[in-house]
Structures are given as C-alpha cells and as structure tokens.
Amino acid sequence: MTATVVLCDSKTVDPTDQSDILEAADATIEILEEKTEAAVSSAVRDAEAIIVDAQTPVTAAVLNNTASLQVVGRAGIGVDNIDLDAAVANDITVVNVPTYSLEEVSTHALSLLLACVRAVPQYDRAVKAGTWDWQQGQPLHRMTDRTLGLVGFGNIPRRLASKLRTFGVEVIATDPHVSEARMRDYGVEKVAFETLLDRVEYCSIHVPLYKATRHLFSTAEFVRLSEECIVVNTSRGGVIDQAALVEALSTGEIARAGLDVLESEPPAADSPLLNRDDVVLTPHAGWYSEESQTDLSKGVAEGVAAVLRGEQPDNAVTPDTVWS
Helix, strand or coil: CCEEEEEECCCCCCCHHHHHHHHCCCEEEEECCCCCHHHHHHHHCCCCEEEECCCCCECHHHHCCCCCCCEEEECCCCCCCECHHHHHHCCCEEECCCCCCHHHHHHHHHHHHHHHHCCHHHHHHHHHCCCCCHHHHCCCCCCCCCEEEEECCCHHHHHHHHHHHHHCCEEEEECCCCCHHHHHHCCCEECCHHHHHHHCCEEEECCCCCCCCCCCECHHHHHHCCCCCEEEECCCHHHECHHHHHHHHHCCCCCEEEECCCCCCCCCCCCCCCCCCCEEECCCCCCCCHHHHHHHHHHHHHHHHHHHCCCCCCCEECCCCCCC
C-alpha cells in the first residue's frame, strides 16, 4: 500500500529529489502550503508522514488527531515546533537533519560577529546616505586578545571555534553535555555559564529552544555581560528575552547584537530592533546555501523513507536527545 507524505516545507524549491527517495519507499508527496494547526491536523489525519519546517506547528492536537502517522520529518535541526512528548505517546518517530548546514551557520555567526565588530552595516548606511566619516562606527576595538564565549558546544559552535583560531581570540564555552576534554580538543576552555557571562567580550549562542533555555538571556544575564560585549544569536529567537535585549542595548549594558533569529519572525513593523544602529539583523538565513538546501531536502526525505520502510533512521529525535 502506497504511503502518503505531506510536504509542508518552504525551504523546498523542487521536491524532485525528495520524490525520488520517497517513491523508492513506496510513498507519494502531497503539498500543503497552509501552516495553521487546523490545516496540518487535517492533512495528516490519513497520512503516514509529514515533512515540516520551523514555521509548521506539529502540536499535540495534530499528533493526537491521526492514527496513521508514522513519522514527522523536520527539515532542519531544531524541533521546538514539534511536541516530542506527544510524538512518543502516539508512537510517532521524529527525525531531523542535524549536520546539513554546519558550514553555513558557523560562517553566518562569524559574519554577524565581524559585522558588529567593525560596524559594517552602520558604515554602509552612512556612506549611502551621503556621510563619509570614519567616526560613524565609534567605538570599535580590535579582536586580538579578547574572549569569545560559546553558549552550547554542539557541531555548529565546534566548527565556529575552528574558524576563530586565526583571529587571536580566546574561546571559552559552556555546555553541560560536553566534557572538558572534548572542548580542549578544539582549543576551547570549558566554564560555567555564569563564568562565561563575566569573562567575555563576544558571546555567540548555539543552544536549542526548550523550557530550560527559553529566555536564557534576560535582564540578569545582560547585566553581567561587559558593556563592550557583542551578542550573536543564530540558534532560536526565544533563547533571548527580546525586550530585555533592547533595554540592555538602550542602557549600554551591552554594545551590539547580531541576530539571525527573533522571538517573532518576521519582526513587527514597529519592532524597536529595526531602527537601531547597534543591531545587525538577517532573516533566519544562517542555514542557507544552494548546497545546504539540497542536502537538507535529501536528508529529511531519507530519514522519513527509512521509517516508512520499517528501518531505524539515523537521526531520530526524542525528548531525551542530547544536543551535542
């Protein structure tokens, strides 16, 4: 019997690669463009699989409304839009693609950091507005001998740590799931979260979003950071309390922020982040390259196909999955 795979993923430009993989597992694709809980619930009621992006709600209500669903494929790394407990309760496998954009996200984090360090967007706007003045970016500081803290030390920050070696910065990291010896392999010192906050001039965030990490950075954390600190976030917007971030920037508790992710995406037209020279914003694009997009489409389809064939997928995700 042919299985039905619902495709609700805006990252997919051409589902041909996915259809070839899924057809080999005796499955066909049905496209779902509406990303509401009601639409998703209706679409999966009689389907065996669904492939989703970060904006597709796969809630308990969705998963409790189907007796046929076997697998949810997350086209990406984070699974905060999927109720993992409900998936387990309904014997539904969740798979993701944890390595498809290591190069892209680590490079994007570095790009945001460098853009903030050198005030590149601020200079660009000033020059295009007719102002030719090096003082527009003041104050700037050289990177040499400064300390960068990685919050989380999974695959992406490990790659970022390797890329930072030539910049003359000291790199420290905090992650309860990664050993001191493992960090030392990358030339990184393991420290407690509070110690990291007290020591760094640069802070790059790389943790998944779940209950323990929501608003991990709020008023108290920004107060502990240096007034010269640059905060970069390429993980999930909800890890930062956005109102507290705006307050910290406004009061000079921190210097700048480079954000690829926000609590609400896209930002509202009146978001206070949009008109700040001390904030660099990109539209949740850190994952993207032509190559990563292809790897993602194929990778999630392969995970889904494995489940449909009755095999154990390489990248099953549960509430107990350790993100390292």
